[in-house]
Structure formats: structure tokens, C-alpha cells
């Protein structure tokens with residue numbers, strides 16, 4: 595049984611950056627539906643007790659094509675949104691420090707360069723999808739984007755997502771309409787860098 599993360603803040607806590615109605619609809623409708631559909635498909639496929647990261651890293655082991663597709667889409671939606679909601683905070687924004695800052699500087703030159711590159715990837719993702727900051731097994735940071743509910747776990751190269759920017763229109767359309775770049779800018783105002791650093795520390799622990 596896969597469970598949605600409990601939001602550690604109220605729906606309106608990220609105002610004015612992310613509005614309350616978007617948060618409520620996103621969490622209680624979209625994310626809830628991905629989670630229910632994942633649980634239904636995972637039960638049918640006999641993988642309901644698997645770790646979600648392992649499941650998404652080994653989708654080719656699901657022989658039934660329709661179930662594999664359902665678990666890719668809904669399992670991705672479940673995992674991606676747990677990460678997304680868990681790395682935002684009303685006390686977010688600013689810049690990371692410690693190991694994460696050092697790794698960002700090493701990989702991208704500076705925090706500002708990192709932010710520009712990830713924002714560009716997220717803004718440039720055609721249609722619905724995600725922009726990602728991930729780490730490889732050695733702690734090297736990588737940026738990417740993906741369509742639909744895909745994520746770096748599915749690429750099978752050991753990259754673990756640390757932070758994902760949801761650029762589906764359901765994440766921003768009520769407030770930002772077609773202005774995806776404005777939403778991305780606002781998203782960075784609520785990123786919980788302590789949570790992202792904790793995700794990074796987990797990768798480094800192995």
C-alpha cells in the first residue's frame with residue numbers, strides 16, 4: 595500500500611507563491627488519484643509491497659504491458675508528488691548551505707547558475723512534465739527534464755531525484771495561467787533546501 599505524504603503545512607501556507615486552491619486540488623485530487631490508481635495497478639501486478647524507488651527503477655520486470663504503463667504513469671505521479679510536496683515549505687526559499695551548496699557550486703559554478711539552468715529546463719519542457727535536480731551514486735549532481743510523470747529513476751542509470759519542479763499546468767494554471775516561467779520563479783521562493791539537503795544526505799549514505 596502506497597500512501598501520500600502528509601502535508602507538513604496548510605494548503606494556504608505557501609501563499610502568495612503557490613495559491614491555496616491549486617495546492618488543495620493538486621494534493622487532494624491529482625495526487626490522490628495517482629496514488630489510488632497506483633495502488634490498484636500494483637495490487638493487480640503483485641508489487642504492492644515493493645519499495646516505490648525500486649519499483650520505478652525496474653519497470654521492465656512487470657510483464658503485463660497495461661499494468662506496466664499504469665504503474666509508470668501513476669507510480670511516477672505518486673513518487674514525484676511526494677517529493678514535490680515534501681520539498682516545499684512556508685519557510686523555504688533562499689539558498690542551501692553545507693554539502694549541497696558545495697556540490698551545486700562544483701557541478702554548475704554557482705547557485706545562481708544552477709537555478710537558471712534548472713529553470714530553463716523546466717520552462718522548456720514541452721507539454722506536461724518535470725524539471726529535476728538529481729544525484730548519481732557518487733554524489734555528483736545532474737539536471738534533466740522529463741515528460742509526463744516520468745522521472746530519473748526510470749532511466750536506470752542510478753540517478754536519484756532530490757528536487758522536482760512540476761510543470762504540469764495543474765501545478766500553476768489557476769494563478770499563473772500560461773506564465774510557466776513566473777510559476778517557476780515563485781516555486782524557488784518556497785523550496786525547502788533543508789529537505790533537499792536531507793535527500794542528498796540519504797544518497798551519500800548509500
Ligand SMILES: [Fe+2]
Nearest residue numbers: 624760762765
Ligand atoms: Fe502535479
